[in-house]
Amino acid sequence: MSENRPAVTARAPAKVNLLLQVGPVRDDGFHDLVTVFQAVSLHEDVTVTPAADWGVSVEGAGGTDVSGVPLDGSNLALRAARLLAGRAGVDEPVHLHVRKEVPVAGGMAGGSADAAAALVACDALWGLHTGLDGLAALGAELGSDVPFGLHGRTAVGTGRGEQLVPVLTRGSFHWVFVLDPAGLSTPRVFAECDRRRGPGWTDPGADGRLEAVEAALRGGSAEALAAALSNDLAEAACALAPHLTRTLAAGRDAGALGAVVSGSGPTVALLTDSAAAARDVVAALTPEVGEGRLRTASGPVVGARVLEAVA
Ligand SMILES: C[C@](O)(CO)[C@H](O)COP(=O)(O)OP(=O)(O)OC[C@H]1O[C@@H](n2ccc(N)nc2=O)[C@H](O)[C@@H]1O
Numbered sequence: 465m466s467e468n469r470p471a472v473t474a475r476a477p478a479k480v481n482l483l484l485q486v487g488p489v490r491d492d493g494f495h496d497l498v499t500v501f502q503a504v505s506l507h508e509d510v511t512v513t514p515a516a517d518w519g520v521s522v523e524g525a526g527g528t529d530v531s532g533v534p535l536d537g538s539n540l541a542l543r544a545a546r547l548l549a550g551r552a553g554v555d556e557p558v559h560l561h562v563r564k565e566v567p568v569a570g571g572m573a574g575g576s577a578d579a580a581a582a583l584v585a586c587d588a589l590w591g592l593h594t595g596l597d598g599l600a601a602l603g604a605e606l607g608s609d610v611p612f613g614l615h616g617r618t619a620v621g622t623g624r625g626e627q628l629v630p631v632l633t634r635g636s637f638h639w640v641f642v643l644d645p646a647g648l649s650t651p652r653v654f655a656e657c658d659r660r661r662g663p664g665w666t667d668p669g670a671d672g673r674l675e676a677v678e679a680a681l682r683g684g685s686a687e688a689l690a691a692a693l694s695n696d697l698a699e700a701a702c703a704l705a706p707h708l709t710r711t712l713a714a715g716r717d718a719g720a721l722g723a724v725v726s727g728s729g730p731t732v733a734l735l736t737d738s739a740a741a742a743r744d745v746v747a748a749l750t751p752e753v754g755e756g757r758l759r760t761a762s763g764p765v766v767g768a769r770v771l772e773a774v775a
């Protein structure tokens with residue numbers, strides 16, 4: 465019977481947008497994007513265990529504050545599991561335990577990573593063999609960032625961010641993330657971006673930014689990538705959280721090669737040219753922001769996958 469199946473744990477990564485080009489609002493309320501995602505080594509682990517009824521619990525790892533995470537039917541991991549069960553005709557409830565390392569409402573797609581990990585874990589538990597494309601299609605119904613949580617590595621995202629094409633990259637990139645105690649709501653940041661643009665705004669279209677990011681990734685140059693980082697939501701995020709302007713400057717002053725708001729913010733991503741340089745930036749920033757708000761990570765890393773049980 466289902467309750468005898470062993471628990472399955474899957475892991476999915478956070479993301480940073482190396483480029484986030486925001487186009488016009490579409491009729492469905494989403495914006496057309498051209499973005500470059502990179503998966504980084506902050507992870508969410510989701511463990512699914514057969515249970516009498518559906519449920520979810522959450523734990524913060526490494527000091528992550530999980531107080532903003534819903535534990536009801538709106539939790540993205542739970543929604544993902546129920547969506548897959550519904551489509552596959554599975555009637556075997558699970559309890560999901562989410563171990564979060566990714567800041568909540570931080571612009572790093574933590575909730576999307578939970579959904580991606582839940583899809584992969586449930587697919588394995590129920591023996592469905594849905595495949596990456598099938599899971600990504602389900603993931604897109606849950607959120608624009610979920611397909612990338614499944615794919616991982618580095619990819620160009622178009623549409624509302626759910627249509628992915630892998631990007632060639634060389635080597636690893638080393639990041640420092642400056643977390644913010646307050647989150648930012650993604651819809652609010654997009655709305656502020658629209659408000660600032662005004663009704664007369666016209667999309668300038670392709671402007672060479674994507675090509676610059678792709679060339680830096682192909683060449684494995686942190687310096688070139690730092691120069692190419694850009695985010696059309698940054699102005700809106702800084703308008704809603706004005707201290708971010710100072711955080712970006714402090715990161716550069718601390719020796720980062722480049723600084724960018726991560727996605728819809730408020731996390732700030734600082735690019736450095738080695739793991740040692742990242743540690744130096746942390747040391748330089750600690751007096752101003754405190755060690756508790758600083759994380760180092762590298763990318764690219766793989767997308768959602770089952771963690772094998774240690775024998
Ligand atoms: C900011 C990014 O993280 C960049 O990767 C994503 O665009 C946001 O992805 P996400 O959090 O998975 O977003 P979703 O759950 O799909 O959408 C949340 C809300 O963000 C806004 N949204 C999101 C994606 C998009 N292409 N256009 C939008 O305008 C919409 O108001 C939407 O209702």
Ligand SMILES: Nc1ncnc2c1ncn2[C@@H]1O[C@H](COP(=O)(O)OP(=O)(O)OP(=O)(O)O)[C@@H](O)[C@H]1O
Nearest residue numbers: 539540568569570571572573574575576578609650
């Ligand atoms: N499993 C979950 N983990 C975190 N937040 C969740 C989860 N399920 C639902 N949410 C809700 O989604 C909101 C956004 O969560 P998330 O941490 O994914 O933000 P984000 O990283 O800014 O997202 P993105 O970068 O994809 O825009 C939270 O404020 C919370 O209310």
